[in-house]
Amino acid sequence: MRLTAEEKKMLRGDLGGAVQEALQLQFEVGKFFGAKRFVPVSNVHMMGDIEVMGDSGKSFLERAAQSGAKCRQPTTTNARCIDFAHVEHLKQDANEARKEKELIACLRKMDVITADTCINYQTLYQPHLGEHVAWGDTGTVIYANSVFGARSNFEAGPAALAAGLTGRVPEYGFHLDEHRRGTFQVNLKADLNDLADWGTVGRIVGSGHQDYYAVPVFTGIKRSPTADELKQLGAALASYGSMGMFHMVGVTPEAPTLKAAFGGRKPKEVMTVSNRDIEKVYAGYDKQGNPLNLVVFSGPQQSLLEMKTLADLLNGRRVHPGSQLFITTSNGVKSAARELGYLQKIEASGATVLEGVCFYILQNLPQMRVREGWSNLVTNSAKLANIIGAHKFNTILRRTAECIDIACSGRDVR
């Protein structure tokens, strides 16, 4: 890799041990992927919470913070695993909550903005076409690349922090034009009227193409999709397919035409997703004879518009006795929802709204599942339906209004 004079200084340790270690990590990763140089980044988004990093990651961060290391570029944090207002209610471990607080203090010491949201692209920062960023949480990366035309690879916690400390990333993957072109075409012949339908498309397309460098090009779109719909599509493509980018002809900035989306190359494959394909996915979920007593809207966190939809759907209704409804969002969105009266409508139903967290990384979730007698988890997020499996939940994907009906009746509507 070609290094600038400043990068050579960093690598020598002239800018401190933490910066040196950070650039060494980035250098090795760059070498692995054949990067020729580093590119500056303007914004960093990192995952760093106690459930994900454990005691060893916390010790690493504490050492870095104690050395006086500071982020050179604005660095925000992804959803964490504890909402401190709900530790007792959820019977989470007080010791882990204390560690999470210490971790937050440590990140702030390094000038990290602990916003704790996985929808930074909706609430915090919207990069422009061609802007290099270093984002973590796969859903944020695929949104940055696809919808904004910004450039980021998946940057895991330590790698994103390294980018924050050095202000750069090795240039490989989606920072390069060659990896941003479409590789296969997906003709959408489905109506896609609910967020869950978009996630289902992500599941169908992602499951069949588990490859970071597979870039689907969607065609046949019947109407302009909303930000929340693209969020669900992207999150599911990244979750099921490990994908970091998609194009949608006439919608996303690097796909004004089909030809532009493929950059002159031919699609390796053309597939179609129909209403029947979508219905088949919904029909494939089975409650296995167990109660439908847990409904979750999370993964990604809810936007203000989604909060309004949920408030409208829940207005005057009550969560079924013995059932629980969880909604996760950011502190900013929750505050706005309170101002607007959406939060009160949601909470009056008996639902729990958690801030700054994502459901699937909640501290103590496996113990919570056993204690609460949860077997099934109903959600409108295809991503959540995928990733929560590690905690031994049986998941059931349903459309948004159906999820609310299940929460209020305890019965599947299908």
Next chain:
Amino acid sequence: MSKSAKAGKTIRVNRAFGDIVEGEALVSTEGFSPRYDLDRWSGLISRPGHALEGHNIKGKILITPSAKGGIAAGWAFYDIQNKGIAPKAFVFGVTNPVMVQGAVFAGITITEGWSSSPYDQIRTGDIVRVDPGKKTLTLVRRGSQ
């Protein structure tokens, strides 16, 4: 499984990082995620229905076709390394940057891509060697099974 595969048989890998390691192969036909598939307290593959459900990755050379989702791998590899339950190496068909960043951060050997399919030549329990410098995966000897 090819019966002709013998000890000393070498597969080339496309990209590699880390120290030379030798150990027992754990061969999966299914992709891997430390977030979705692994119990990060025991090292057991815990996701119901995973091709390796019930196997432990500790000290193994994990051969798997692909990486699945999940930014959390970056911290998870460091976490399992510090808990003493990390594998000796990850040998991926295709991977994503998270796995590489995580492995480099944790100091675990990792490779991507192969010149010929290891599934025809290596089975779980065989002793294999990964040499990142030479970019090779070698069958050292057959396992006892």
